[in-house]
Amino acid sequence: MIKSKIRKYHAPVWDEPLVMDLSVKGRRGSLAPITEAEISKSVGDASGLLNSALKRVNPPLLPEISEFEAQRHYLHLSQQTLGMMGISLFGTCTMKYNPRVNERIVGQHFVTEMHPYQSPETMQGIFEIIYRFDTMLRELSGLDKFIFQAGGGADAAYIQATITRAYHADRGELAQRNEIITTAQAHPCNPATAAAAGFKIITLPLEADGYPSLEALKAALSNRTAALMVNNPDDIGIYNPNIRQWVDLVHAAGGLCFYDHANFNGVMTRIRAADLGFDACMYMLHKTFGGQKGGGGPAVGAYGCNEKLIKYLPGPRVEKAEDGSFYLESEGKQSVGRVREFLGNVPVVIRAYSWTRAMGIEGLRDAANISVLANNYMEKRLLAIPGVTKGLSELTQRRLEMTRYSLGELTAETGVSCIDIQNRMTDFGVDAYWLSHEPWFIPEPFTPEAGELWSIEDIDYWIDVLETVCNEARSNPELVKTSPHNQVVHRQGGTNLNDPSKWATTYRAYKRKYGVENK
Amino acid sequence: MNNKSPIPNPHPFMANSALISYQEMMKVAEVSDIEELFEQIPQDHRFVGKWKFEDQIASEASLHKHLTEILSKNKSGQDFTNYLGAGCWQHYVPAICDEMVQRTEFSTPVWGTPSSDHGRNQVWFEFCSQLGELVSMDFVGLPLYSYGAAAGHAIRMAARINGRKRVLIAGSVDPERLKVIKTYCGYSELDGYIEIEMVAIDEKTGGIDLADLKAKIKDDVTAFYCESPNYFGILESSAKSIAEITSGVGAEFIIGVDPITLGVVIAPGDFGADIVVGTTQSLGVHMNAGGGVGGFIATRDEERYAREYPTLQVSLTETIVPGEMAFGLTLFEQSSYGSREHGKDWTGNSVYLWTVANATYMSLLGPSGFKDIGEAILQRSHYAAKKIGEIPGVKVKWSGGFFKEFIVDFNATKKSVAQINKALLAKKIFGGKDLSEEFTQYGQSALYCVTEIHTQVDIDALVEALKEVTR
Numbered sequence: 001m002i003k004s005k006i007r008k009y010h011a012p013v014w015d016e017p018l019v020m021d022l023s024v025k026g027r028r029g030s031l032a033p034i035t036e037a038e039i040s041k042s043v044g045d046a047s048g049l050l051n052s053a054l055k056r057v058n059p060p061l062l063p064e065i066s067e068f069e070a071q072r073h074y075l076h077l078s079q080q081t082l083g084m085m086g087i088s089l090f091g092t093c094t095m096k097y098n099p100r101v102n103e104r105i106v107g108q109h110f111v112t113e114m115h116p117y118q119s120p121e122t123m124q125g126i127f128e129i130i131y132r133f134d135t136m137l138r139e140l141s142g143l144d145k146f147i148f149q150a151g152g153g154a155d156a157a158y159i160q161a162t163i164t165r166a167y168h169a170d171r172g173e174l175a176q177r178n179e180i181i182t183t184a185q186a187h188p189c190n191p192a193t194a195a196a197a198g199f200k201i202i203t204l205p206l207e208a209d210g211y212p213s214l215e216a217l218k219a220a221l222s223n224r225t226a227a228l229m230v231n232n233p234d235d236i237g238i239y240n241p242n243i244r245q246w247v248d249l250v251h252a253a254g255g256l257c258f259y260d261h262a263n264f265n266g267v268m269t270r271i272r273a274a275d276l277g278f279d280a281c282m283y284m285l286h287k288t289f290g291g292q293k294g295g296g297g298p299a300v301g302a303y304g305c306n307e308k309l310i311k312y313l314p315g316p317r318v319e320k321a322e323d324g325s326f327y328l329e330s331e332g333k334q335s336v337g338r339v340r341e342f343l344g345n346v347p348v349v350i351r352a353y354s355w356t357r358a359m360g361i362e363g364l365r366d367a368a369n370i371s372v373l374a375n376n377y378m379e380k381r382l383l384a385i386p387g388v389t390k391g392l393s394e395l396t397q398r399r400l401e402m403t404r405y406s407l408g409e410l411t412a413e414t415g416v417s418c419i420d421i422q423n424r425m426t427d428f429g430v431d432a433y434w435l436s437h438e439p440w441f442i443p444e445p446f447t448p449e450a451g452e453l454w455s456i457e458d459i460d461y462w463i464d465v466l467e468t469v470c471n472e473a474r475s476n477p478e479l480v481k482t483s484p485h486n487q488v489v490h491r492q493g494g495t496n497l498n499d500p501s502k503w504a505t506t507y508r509a510y511k512r513k514y515g516v517e518n519k
Numbered sequence: 520m521n522n523k524s525p526i527p528n529p530h531p532f533m534a535n536s537a538l539i540s541y542q543e544m545m546k547v548a549e550v551s552d553i554e555e556l557f558e559q560i561p562q563d564h565r566f567v568g569k570w571k572f573e574d575q576i577a578s579e580a581s582l583h584k585h586l587t588e589i590l591s592k593n594k595s596g597q598d599f600t601n602y603l604g605a606g607c608w609q610h611y612v613p614a615i616c617d618e619m620v621q622r623t624e625f626s627t628p629v630w631g632t633p634s635s636d637h638g639r640n641q642v643w644f645e646f647c648s649q650l651g652e653l654v655s656m657d658f659v660g661l662p663l664y665s666y667g668a669a670a671g672h673a674i675r676m677a678a679r680i681n682g683r684k685r686v687l688i689a690g691s692v693d694p695e696r697l698k699v700i701k702t703y704c705g706y707s708e709l710d711g712y713i714e715i716e717m718v719a720i721d722e723k724t725g726g727i728d729l730a731d732l733k734a735k736i737k738d739d740v741t742a743f744y745c746e747s748p749n750y751f752g753i754l755e756s757s758a759k760s761i762a763e764i765t766s767g768v769g770a771e772f773i774i775g776v777d778p779i780t781l782g783v784v785i786a787p788g789d790f791g792a793d794i795v796v797g798t799t800q801s802l803g804v805h806m807n808a809g810g811g812v813g814g815f816i817a818t819r820d821e822e823r824y825a826r827e828y829p830t831l832q833v834s835l836t837e838t839i840v841p842g843e844m845a846f847g848l849t850l851f852e853q854s855s856y857g858s859r860e861h862g863k864d865w866t867g868n869s870v871y872l873w874t875v876a877n878a879t880y881m882s883l884l885g886p887s888g889f890k891d892i893g894e895a896i897l898q899r900s901h902y903a904a905k906k907i908g909e910i911p912g913v914k915v916k917w918s919g920g921f922f923k924e925f926i927v928d929f930n931a932t933k934k935s936v937a938q939i940n941k942a943l944l945a946k947k948i949f950g951g952k953d954l955s956e957e958f959t960q961y962g963q964s965a966l967y968c969v970t971e972i973h974t975q976v977d978i979d980a981l982v983e984a985l986k987e988v989t990r
Contacts, residue, residue, distance in 0.1 A: 360575020
């Protein structure tokens with residue numbers, strides 16, 4: 001039953017041209033500092049400083065616009081991006097408030113104008129925050145060291161794959177131990193990074209309990225096993241209660257155990273990776289720990305491990321000296337080297353430290369409780385909507401911070417798909433829900449995650465919009481199938497963008513393929 | 520904190536921490552004790568100890584003070600004059616670039632639909648399009664974690680394209696990036712391993728030793744990778760010859776560039792490079808203690824390359840309404856999101872927000888701005904090199920052919936770079952990157968970086984300081 005008054009909404013429409021098409025010859029948006037006369041006198045013109053074979057003859061076809069025109073253009077584009085301006089319950093990504101105080105802090109020169117190779121005595125503030133946050137994550141996980149070099153969760157999974165290589169190479173067993181085990185419900189980055197690192201992938205399928213059986217795991221284990229990479233709970237909200245036995249079995253077979261803690265929000269302060277026996281884990285600072293998402297980074301996959309793996313970590317690491325000062329420890333011979341340049345996305349680490357201090361351990365507990373409670377609150381209301389069913393509904397235990405639902409019944413009845421519904425919801429200022437990672441186990445899936453941010457009124461409104469759209473699917477399916485109608489633009493047309501004669505990732509390619517003349 | 524927290528404390532980040540909201544949810548969810556909701560987690564999985572955690576600072580005013588106190592212990596490139604570069608460069612960042620990356624609409628979302636994300640997708644397309652103009656390539660992917668990650672992925676692309684397992688890499692590439700590349704090239708015990716062989720530096724110019732390249736390149740080589748400017752700041756003047764050599768054996772020519780050079784320096788697409796990689800940090804992103812890095816991959820618009828990209832790509836197209844501009848993903852199925860371990864390497868969160876700064880930066884500068892900034896940097900860096908080279912006992916190793924970085928050779932001063940940099944620090948100067956451990960053959964040498972931010976006054980002060988500390 002719809003509780004809220006459905007409000008009027010229309011996305012801002014500026015019909016904003018491409019910046020390249022705003023160009024007027026001779027306009028300037030930025031001027032370089034004037035070279036001092038004495039410098040010019042001393043070294044001559046710049047053209048004399050470049051080998052003639054290296055000179056650019058054809059100037060790049062960049063826009064020529066004034067400073068204000070550039071500003072207004074990108075402001076328009078920001079307004080034409082819905083995201084968190086409305087309600088976004090994008091499951092698996094844990095949409096949170098990104099405190100503005102952090103933007104004020106990381107926008108100052110003591111963060112922005114810092115160079116990674118400065119001498120340590122000039123970087124004590126940065127090092128202190130990195131170290132103190134490392135210490136906090138150690139407490140939350142029970143592990144022994146965290147690093148922040150990985151540029152996202154997938155990059156942290158890649159660190160695990162590289163450490164798995166180094167660990168087994170160190171024992172002379174790498175040629176034999178070339179298999180990494182994961183599950184069908186693990187995020188694609190786990191098998192993908194492991195394969196990119198050279199491992200063969202064994203994917204355990206889901207079984208009746210909502211996770212793979214112990215027997216399936218046992219059958220997959222052998223002296224070829226290099227590691228297990230797994231999440232828990234998964235993003236259906238199901239927790240594998242056998243995970244301790246899993247870890248013990250993998251260890252007994254000689255493999256390492258990596259805990260992809262992307263879904264940490266619901267289990268914060270209850271579960272610690274090390275207590276379950278894991279050798280390493282990963283937290284998403286841009287999800288669980290309040291860092292901003294940026295539409296896809298800069299992000300940080302904080303990678304933590306136990307004592308036995310520290311020597312393999314990529315370098316350098318921030319450590320604390322006996323006198324209380326902080327320094328960089330270079331990687332040793334057994335280290336994997338680098339997965340990415342420098343210390344990682346330092347501003348994201350500062351935001352995460354700040355957020356975690358603002359929460360405190362009691363706030364983390366409250367956030368976990370509220371996010372799981374909000375998900376269960378949502379479930380009661382969502383399942384009251386005709387056409388919405390719960391994924392793996394035979395599993396009746398309470399789900400954690402996410403539940404995957406299906407619109408399959410509604411689709412069968414109306415022909416309206418979960419993607420149609422997703423598009424139509426944006427007409428109410430509600431941004432896309434998450435569907436499901438590949439492969440889909442549940443027909444017409446959707447996966448909302450309320451988290452601790454969204455108010456009960458926001459959650460209600462989201463559900464009310466969904467119900468409104470489900471009603472429309474029955475009364476006027478065409479309206480939903482041709483949606484959105486109140487968005488910046490309509491739905492993408494029928495062009496096959498996998499056709500090489502049609503795709504255009506740059507304007508120069510587009511102009512060539514579609515016969516547009518240069519201005 | 521005890522582990523039972525029956526009701527939450529009201530917190531500014533959590534609307535439902537208000538008791539009335541919390542209790543309403545409990546009622547509707549039919550929960551009497553919050554622990555009922557965690558019934559899936561066996562008791563013996565749960566943490567029961569006492570937490571050792573730093574105290575909560577829930578007040579923004581207190582938190583602001585706390586963070587400011589810690590970070591004020593830093594000395595920045597604004598407090599001091601900075602001559603460090605080496606993969607992370609201090610350029611001026613226009614205020615509008617900062618404004619745009621701080622816009623809540625851009626900084627907080629994740630994914631919407633193509634219609635609700637239209638503004639952001641347009642930024643992405645404008646990022647790829649403008650970068651494509653600078654490098655003179657028609658196909659550009661969305662950004663990668665870093666320059667080094669882009670180089671690593673590009674080498675793996677080459678190996679998938681031609682099936683060869685050996686890569687030649689110039690000895691003049693950035694050592695930090697080389698570490699990343701080595702990681703990407705894998706281990707000989709496992710699948711997908713790519714063997715690395717280094718090509719010598721021409722000690723007369725600082726560029727590639729072409730004779731060594733010719734001697735080592737054979738038809739089992741998947742690609743040759745070099746950088747221009749290279750780690751020593753030198754622009755590769757034999758790029759056209761390299762392109763002929765690589766194509767002669769069917770190898771890919773992968774080149775790393777810094778796009779800020781490309782208003783004055785020939786575009787890699789115009790001298791026969793096959794795959795172009797590089798940094799995005801120099802295009803309107805602050806150094807951020809190394810947290811400003813980002814990378815890109817660009818190629819000709821040929822299926823041979825396009826079908827091996829590990830990134831996501833956004834394409835310009837139309838909506839269902841003819842003539843209405845839309846953006847859609849192309850070749851999504853080959854990504855790890857689409858195909859898990861069967862995809863092309865992997866992708867995930869990257870540095871997408873920096874594309875907002877990059878696109879804004881490129882549109883502000885335009886063709887004339889890139890030419891001006893390139894010329895300003897060339898003149899300032901060469902002025903600095905000339906003046907430093909006049910100091911007794913101090914030499915500039917390669918006094919021509921560089922863009923913004925150059926090697927200063929302090930061997931004749933009998934002082935170590937560490938000593939010199941320590942003395943410079945007392946004069947509020949961050950001296951150049953110490954090369955004495957990375958390139959032992961150059962002894963006590965340092966890599967200096969001079970950009971448009973350095974005035975003649977700054978440079979003259981550096982020269983005076985160096986005179987004093989090397990005396």
